[in-house]
Amino acid sequence: MSIFDTLEKRHHVLKYKSEPVPDELLKNILYKAWKITPSKQNCMPYNVSVLGPDKQKEKNIIYDKVVGGNKFFESKGLTKDTKANPKMISKYIFKENPSYYHVLSNSHLLIFSQRVAKEPNIFYKTAVRGNGHYFEQCELDEVENIAESVSFEVGLFVSNLTALCIENKIDVSYNDCYPKSKFPWKDTPYLWYDKEKKVANVHSIMSIGYGDYYRHEWLKKIHKTRDDIKPEVNEVVKWI
Amino acid sequence: MDLKLSHYDLLETKRKHVRKYSEKIPEKQLIEDALWKAWKTTPGKNNAMAYEVLVWGPDMQIYKEAIHSLCVKSHKAAEDRAVADESLPEIQKTQKGEQNPFYEHVKHNPYLLTIHSRISKPNPFYQLKIKDGHFYDQGYESHISKIVDSVAVEVGIFAGNLTNYLLESGLDMSYNSCFKRDVKSWHNVGLTMVKQRPILMVTIGYAEKYRRDLLKEWGKDKLDYKPDIKEIVRWL
Numbered sequence A: 001m002s003i004f005d006t007l008e009k010r011h012h013v014l015k016y017k018s019e020p021v022p023d024e025l026l027k028n029i030l031y032k033a034w035k036i037t038p039s040k041q042n043c044m045p046y047n048v049s050v051l052g053p054d055k056q057k058e059k060n061i062i063y064d065k066v067v068g069g070n071k072f073f074e075s076k077g078l079t080k081d082t083k084a085n086p087k088m089i090s091k092y093i094f095k096e097n098p099s100y101y102h103v104l105s106n107s108h109l110l111i112f113s114q115r116v117a118k119e120p121n122i123f124y125k126t127a128v129r130g131n132g133h134y135f136e137q138c139e140l141d142e143v144e145n146i147a148e149s150v151s152f153e154v155g156l157f158v159s160n161l162t163a164l165c166i167e168n169k170i171d172v173s174y175n176d177c178y179p180k181s182k183f184p185w186k187d188t189p190y191l192w193y194d195k196e197k198k199v200a201n202v203h204s205i206m207s208i209g210y211g212d213y214y215r216h217e218w219l220k221k222i223h224k225t226r227d228d229i230k231p232e233v234n235e236v237v238k239w240i
Numbered sequence B: 001m002d003l004k005l006s007h008y009d010l011l012e013t014k015r016k017h018v019r020k021y022s023e024k025i026p027e028k029q030l031i032e033d034a035l036w037k038a039w040k041t042t043p044g045k046n047n048a049m050a051y052e053v054l055v056w057g058p059d060m061q062i063y064k065e066a067i068h069s070l071c072v073k074s075h076k077a078a079e080d081r082a083v084a085d086e087s088l089p090e091i092q093k094t095q096k097g098e099q100n101p102f103y104e105h106v107k108h109n110p111y112l113l114t115i116h117s118r119i120s121k122p123n124p125f126y127q128l129k130i131k132d133g134h135f136y137d138q139g140y141e142s143h144i145s146k147i148v149d150s151v152a153v154e155v156g157i158f159a160g161n162l163t164n165y166l167l168e169s170g171l172d173m174s175y176n177s178c179f180k181r182d183v184k185s186w187h188n189v190g191l192t193m194v195k196q197r198p199i200l201m202v203t204i205g206y207a208e209k210y211r212r213d214l215l216k217e218w219g220k221d222k223l224d225y226k227p228d229i230k231e232i233v234r235w236l
Helices: A003-007 A023-036 A056-079 A098-104 A122-131 A147-167 A215-221 B007-014 B028-041 B061-084 B101-107 B124-131 B148-168 B183-188 B211-217
Strands: A013-016 A046-051 A108-114 A171-175 A202-209 A211-214 A237-239 B018-021 B051-056 B111-117 B172-176 B198-205 B207-210 B233-235
Touching (some): A003 B028, A013 A098, A013 A171, A013 A202, A013 A215, A023 A046, A023 B233, A046 A056, A046 A147, A098 A202, A147 A202, A147 B007, A211 A215, A237 B028, B007 B148, B018 B101, B018 B198, B018 B211, B051 B061, B051 B148, B061 B101, B061 B183, B101 B172, B148 B172, B148 B198, B207 B211
Parallel strands (some): A046 B233, A237 B051
Antiparallel strands (some): A013 A211, A046 A108, A108 A202, A171 A202, B172 B198
16 A cells, blocks of 8 residues: 555544554554654654553643643634634634544553753764764753754654554544643643753644544534635645 | 555665755656645644745756755854853864755755745634634734744654655655744845745755765764664653
């Protein structure tokens, strides 16, 4: 099967089956994703924290942050009135978004957060010493400056992990609705990049499991499949 | 090209950072097909795809040289910071002023992609959701820098997917994320067609020489390794 055919099978999951993905299988997939994902200066300045089936308490904490993030963004929506965001006309009542339930209920939940690297590898140590090369991934005060390129690298890892999961008939879903600030992570010490200040920079959240009910099925049920479309390819790809 | 390669085998054996591309220019159709497949299979928050991929083809050499100059300037600025840092030991305060040869692929390639932020419009589904109080942050110029980290994750997914399709077609490619990120710097070197913040560069062609070949020649291929998987993936 071509990779295109594989990736065409990726669908956002609204509900996972209760059957967990075997840890050994996921460990093997994560090893492969680690192995094939490149990184600037071979540094991989991020951590992938894996919450397995027995970590529901930790998943609840993350889910609460996602709901809080959603509430925060919608509160912004209420105050904006522009062409892109015309003022709402119906009475607003905050409701939890069912598209986020996969964060709460899944086989495994992965959280990608930034880390400060301990030291460069031997090749880059030589480059630093000999050529004034700057290995910014080791510097605590550069975390925010390099966040954008770390996000890109996380995306590469996510892309590879997704393809490997789907090849193994495992579903994945992503979430990007969580606090973007580094401060509201005091109750998740495993994500801190600065243990003294108890702060974290989360780049992505991804759930893994066997899908039971998918978002595209729900869209079909409510007759909205044709409304939830991507921009045309020529809006995204432009030949100069 | 063997289409039966698994995703892992394809990436493990075929993706290698290019030091130098050959003169052979890939057919435009191969690039268009790979870009279409990446567009089709890459998801986006709110289906917005709040980025645009600018394709600089074989006849755009003058622009590629301008873009390369933005990589060199950015690299030099980073090295200047290292040299100026008083906390670094004296031994690190050397600077030879040499250009990093591993950015050459940005200047000499058949195809260069630069990926930039883009202000998006909500689709009919999200237009309705906005009326229910949904905030479509990808629709605002003022939010471009606020959401750029989220968009960069999506760009990474797009680039990862694109990589698969390019490699499947027998092409080589390389990434670069070291460049000036303010649009003004791009305008200053004549790239006035660029309207939004750049996030990533990808080069495409047929490789003549890979970075790993050079490291091997220098006897340094074993020195440039990744952190151990236990440092990156942590099971709680």
